[in-house]
Amino acid sequence: MAEKAVGTWAVKVGMAQQLKGGVIMDVTNAEQAKIAEEAGACAVMALERVPADIRREGGVARMADPTKIIEIMDAVTIPVMAKARIGHFVEAQVLEALGVDYIDESEVLTPADEEHHIDKHAFRVPFVCGCRNLGEALRRIGEGAAMIRTKGEAGTGNVVEAVRHARAVLGEIRRIQNMRPDEWMHVAKEMGAPYELVKQTAELGRLPVVNFAAGGIATPADAALMMQLGVDGVFVGSGIFKSSDPMRRAKAIVEATTHYNDPEIIARVSRGLGEAMLGLDVRQIPEKELLAVRGW
Amino acid sequence: MRIGVLALQGDFIEHIQILRALGVEAVEVRLPAQLRDLAGVILPGGESTTFGKLAVEYGLIEPLREFGKTGKPMWGTCAGMIFLAKEVGRAQPVLGLMDVKVKRNAFGRQVESFEVDLDVPVLGAEPFHAIFIRAPLIESVGEGVRVLARLDDGAIVAAQQGNLLATAFHPELTRDTRWHRYFIAQVKPVA
Numbered sequence: 001m002a003e004k005a006v007g008t009w010a011v012k013v014g015m016a017q018q019l020k021g022g023v024i025m026d027v028t029n030a031e032q033a034k035i036a037e038e039a040g041a042c043a044v045m046a047l048e049r050v051p052a053d054i055r056r057e058g059g060v061a062r063m064a065d066p067t068k069i070i071e072i073m074d075a076v077t078i079p080v081m082a083k084a085r086i087g088h089f090v091e092a093q094v095l096e097a098l099g100v101d102y103i104d105e106s107e108v109l110t111p112a113d114e115e116h117h118i119d120k121h122a123f124r125v126p127f128v129c130g131c132r133n134l135g136e137a138l139r140r141i142g143e144g145a146a147m148i149r150t151k152g153e154a155g156t157g158n159v160v161e162a163v164r165h166a167r168a169v170l171g172e173i174r175r176i177q178n179m180r181p182d183e184w185m186h187v188a189k190e191m192g193a194p195y196e197l198v199k200q201t202a203e204l205g206r207l208p209v210v211n212f213a214a215g216g217i218a219t220p221a222d223a224a225l226m227m228q229l230g231v232d233g234v235f236v237g238s239g240i241f242k243s244s245d246p247m248r249r250a251k252a253i254v255e256a257t258t259h260y261n262d263p264e265i266i267a268r269v270s271r272g273l274g275e276a277m278l279g280l281d282v283r284q285i286p287e288k289e290l291l292a293v294r295g296w
Numbered sequence: 297m298r299i300g301v302l303a304l305q306g307d308f309i310e311h312i313q314i315l316r317a318l319g320v321e322a323v324e325v326r327l328p329a330q331l332r333d334l335a336g337v338i339l340p341g342g343e344s345t346t347f348g349k350l351a352v353e354y355g356l357i358e359p360l361r362e363f364g365k366t367g368k369p370m371w372g373t374c375a376g377m378i379f380l381a382k383e384v385g386r387a388q389p390v391l392g393l394m395d396v397k398v399k400r401n402a403f404g405r406q407v408e409s410f411e412v413d414l415d416v417p418v419l420g421a422e423p424f425h426a427i428f429i430r431a432p433l434i435e436s437v438g439e440g441v442r443v444l445a446r447l448d449d450g451a452i453v454a455a456q457q458g459n460l461l462a463t464a465f466h467p468e469l470t471r472d473t474r475w476h477r478y479f480i481a482q483v484k485p486v487a
Contacts (some may be wrong), residue, residue: 002413002423011409014429014469018341018375021305040349077386078343079430098305099408101430122408154337190332258304258350259326 007124039250051155087113105270135191152215157279220256227260306342339376395438
């Protein structure tokens with residue numbers, strides 16, 4: 001029998017395929033992680049502060065304290081993801097050493113490098129990265145991201161940017177799908193994306209890796225909206241633990257993600273959830289405070 | 297012949313694509329009524345705790361159990377195998393149909409996930425290239441359960457008990473369709 005091969009592209013991408021149709025929830029401690037698991041989350045994202053607090057408190061946002069991450073890993077049986085700063089490959093090495101299941105190289109944290117993202121092929125642990133359009137998604141996949149998520153605008157409770165980014169990515173895929181093969185090189189140049197990945201995406205009619213939505217999802221209907229637009233699953237950050245009844249809301253978002261095509265179920269689970277997080281009008285946020293423009 | 301794939305969460309689309317490529321009608325199952333007129337059911341990979349909670353919430357546990365007990369084929373891959381098992385070593389909702397004891401996350405976390413060539417005599421001489429992701433394994437099997445594949449160290453990773461089939465790995469993530477064809481062959485032609 002052949003040797004076992006670990007850290008391969010197939011097991012990295014395959015891990016994300018197991019998460020599809022599910023909800024990945026931001027948690028900052030073991031207690032929240034247990035609530036997320038109990039509500040039916042397919043994974044949790046361990047971080048020090050949820051994006052709404054990062055936005056409010058300011059300062060440099062970094063990888064979470066390993067103690068916190070271990071506490072969360074010990075509290076649940078579902079996969080645990082954690083965030084590293086863009087370009088901070090040592091934070092990523094630390095997270096890999098801790099044994100997290102996925103690393104989010106995330107614009108929600110303060111970037112450590114304004115030009116270079118992490119060489120994700122160099123790791124055994126898989127990475128998810130944010131994007132605003134197809135070119136950005138394919139650049140991250142080129143660097144080794146085994147899963148993509150739209151950036152949205154984290155910590156706003158406002159789904160508008162997640163919709164914008166999902167429509168951009170999915171619309172561009174539809175556009176290149178209808179191109180002649182001799183047009184792919186030009187579009188690769190235009191988008192700044194690797195030609196081979198443009199070709200593969202055009203042939204598949206979808207990204208070659210799993211594609212979730214993130215950044216501003218706060219209600220069951222928001223989650224179902226993103227699913228109907230064509231993403232594979234959703235991340236919910238501040239939307240759950242900044243609401244008045246996290247358990248109920250988390251459960252409702254999980255159910256709406258599974259039954260995203262069934263308005264009667266979405267209507268039922270949306271009833272009496274209490275206050276959603278307050279939310280921000282993205283147009284009122286000063287340009288320099290936007291998180292989605294971090295990374296390129 | 298119509299086969300349902302439990303579509304609460306996980307890689308159900310991959311199963312459906314393979315079934316359709318093999319010329320089988322395949323449908324997504326999220327509610328009990330969708331089990332009607334199915335010749336077989338696949339429980340896909342994903343998170344078994346997520347499946348369990350949604351299956352309880354939407355009244356799927358008993359109908360799925362009944363379905364399995366009628367003798368129609370059911371196949372669980374990875375999380376689906378956990379969902380099918382009698383014993384999983386912790387309190388979580390499962391169907392408890394198959395007489396196997398399963399250990400969740402038996403190989404460790406994601407960095408321990410692996411690919412390996414497996415000898416599977418029921419599929420023929422050529423090894424099956426299997427993908428294990430945070431995979432469970434079968435610690436022990438009851439009477440009447442046939443072991444179909446083991447790792448080098450003897451760990452059981454595929455088994456069958458009559459109409460029930462379980463694989464700890466994900467045939468839906470590879471291009472080799474032999475497991476799907478094996479499962480389809482278990483489906484008795486509807487008179």
